[in-house]
Amino acid sequence: MYTELAVLALFVFCYSLIAGRIERAAASGPIVFVVAGLFMGPLGLGWFDGDSTHVELRVLADLTLALVLFIDAANADFRVLKQQYRIPLRMLLLGLPGAIFLGTIAASFLFDSLSIYEAAILGTILAATDAALGKAVISNKAVPVQIREGLNIESGFNDGLCVPILFVFIAMAVGTSSEGSSSMLALTLVAEELGIGLAVGLGLAAIGTRLFKWCHNRGWVTDVWKQMTVVGLAIACFALAQSLHGSGYIAAFSGGLLFGYKSKQSTHKLILAAEGIGETMALMTWMLFGSIVIGQSIEYLTWEMLGYALLSLTVVRMLPIYLSLAGSGESTSAKLFLGWFGPRGLASIVFAIIVINKGVPQAKFVAMVVVLTVFLSLVAHGISANPLAKLFGDKTDAKKK
Template sequence: MHLLLPFAVLLVVAVLISERAHRTVLSTAVLFLLGGFLLGPGVTDVLQIEAGDPIVGGLAELALFSVLFTDGMRVGLADLRAAWRLPGRALALGMPLTLGITALLGHFVVGLPWLESFLLGAVLAPTDPVFAAAIVGRKEVPGRLRHMLNVESGVNDGLALPVVLALLALAGGTEASGWQLAEEIGLGIAVGVVVPYLVLRLERLPAFAAVRAHQPLVAVSIGLLVLGVCEATHANLFLGAFAAGVTVATSGPEFRVEFERFGELVTELLKLAAILVFGALITPEFLFGEIPLVGWIFAVLALVLARPLALLVAFVGARLPVREQLAAMWFGPKGFASVVYGLIVLESGIPAADQLYHLIALVIVLSIIAHSSTDVVLARQFDTDEELQEWGEQEQ
């Protein structure tokens, strides 16, 4: 069966239960993941999808570009200057420590070589609070906590990608030399900065100003132009997307506001379609026949040990209330970036590619289920008094 009909049916169901999902443990992400699993090979065989199919790579690439562009829009330089201490701790200390602890687990629990263990850690280091929407979308959750999770997730996808590419190159997973890889990364960032900057400068000229009705399309057109230029020049399109989002948020913050509703809905649709496809790749044989017990042990420890320990160290001296620390330590859901980075590893052809992909996919599946099912419960634990609602606390 074609992908469109199952996706449309699941989308209608998701929209109809969205109000209830906002108040309960129901989750849109879990709905699409479970839908893909049930419709995929080995269950009902409605969707016949394999990892090497063009739709998998193409949809994942387009969705991640959109996700990174949207993430970059959330973290303009003004936002980082206004409240950088907590996100800075999570990114500068928490993320490398999460990567390192995950690598240790990969080496000592699963038995992976060190290089592959660090590659595994790099792929699983980014977070995505979209899978824990109640935390970042509820007013009863302290503003500084929501801000920290938003900024952290907005930045760490882009920070992890060069590390993933570099480690993959060291493992022999790409034909690009070190200089060529650096050139692709640098060119991607340059395209992501220069193209939006020039377009925004042109838009401010009287002859080119966009009418009010078309202003949401300014950021969308910039994103598409960056995508096209990156494809034409072989620049790294993911870093180009992230840099473009940051540039728009910094140089044209008014367009970020216009883009927010329309652009994020488009990104959400692409992400849900990709999760549906990802769910169809996770067959019963994949989960219970191809992953040994040590793989399950690794996946559980990667969720309940790696990030909590990392942020426990990162928050030393932060004077953050214990309840907020615990929430931040738990809500490090493995997001869509990890799905795509895992597919990049799988398609790289390195000897451990299949084993790494199985471990990555298992962690993501468990993360989506665990975090998307506990966000509302935890959000309700926060008081709604003025002190917890206050935005401008010293530790921002």
């Protein structure tokens, strides 16, 4: 365990020294860490023992997603949302359900072993996009602001919105396959999970922000510990909800929304340190993902899985997004750009872990498809981010002239 931790920490340190240079290149941080994980895992040097780090990966991925959900929700700028709501609203209300529907149909057609609910689970898992993996596009000033904000807001909200949908399909899949459980009972348990998650997230965030302001006004909060308030509150929302048999992900997301709304102009300063911690945890998760998950999954992958992964990254995502933006006034190239940059990442991996833990009959098969899709997304979106952003920006500037 300590050897693996040392390798992780040293690699993170070395990467931090050249992160700025790598971000300007074709290879993104997640690609670097996944490749490093493959090289150091069982298929390479063998420094990571897959059996001994499965638990660590699950815990790290859980905490990372909870922190990322909280930060993404807190980062939501409601003033910008009022001005730029048209694109993300269409993508979330029309594009997201469309992607889940198409993903479900494609999975049912390609995989005979999956029930309709299991196909829907796979479609939902891969409908969630990763804001961190799209950072190269969102932060690129060459891309028009409405496109950048549209992607940023969509990726910040869609993984949180996918959680209740995923839980409903899991409940239906488990309920119909279990003799001692009914679909109605399973859905009731889901409603309880969501209710507890919302209550914990909103309750803790309301109390936490009020306490922070009260203590800050009295000069009790130091600059050092101010940086840890968001991390502590995010993980508290997640862990308390989980301990009460609620959804920690809903708690983290709803808590982040309320925290960002209450903190207003101070939000960015308060979450800056948490963003750095979250990004570091995410990169460490990607290294373990490369060494443990991909290293042990390669021999089980099939051509049908590859076909579905390619469909998920292209038609299943791009067609609903394109249709959702009909009549929006955006150009064809803008619609295709928004559709392509929906990278799959950490949320999909954690959702796959949830499905396995919930006892869905074909959970391992679903997880294999998710692993392959996420890996292809890491490569395809990581390599294409900077070149396509520049090309799209140049094309937009040329039209203005």
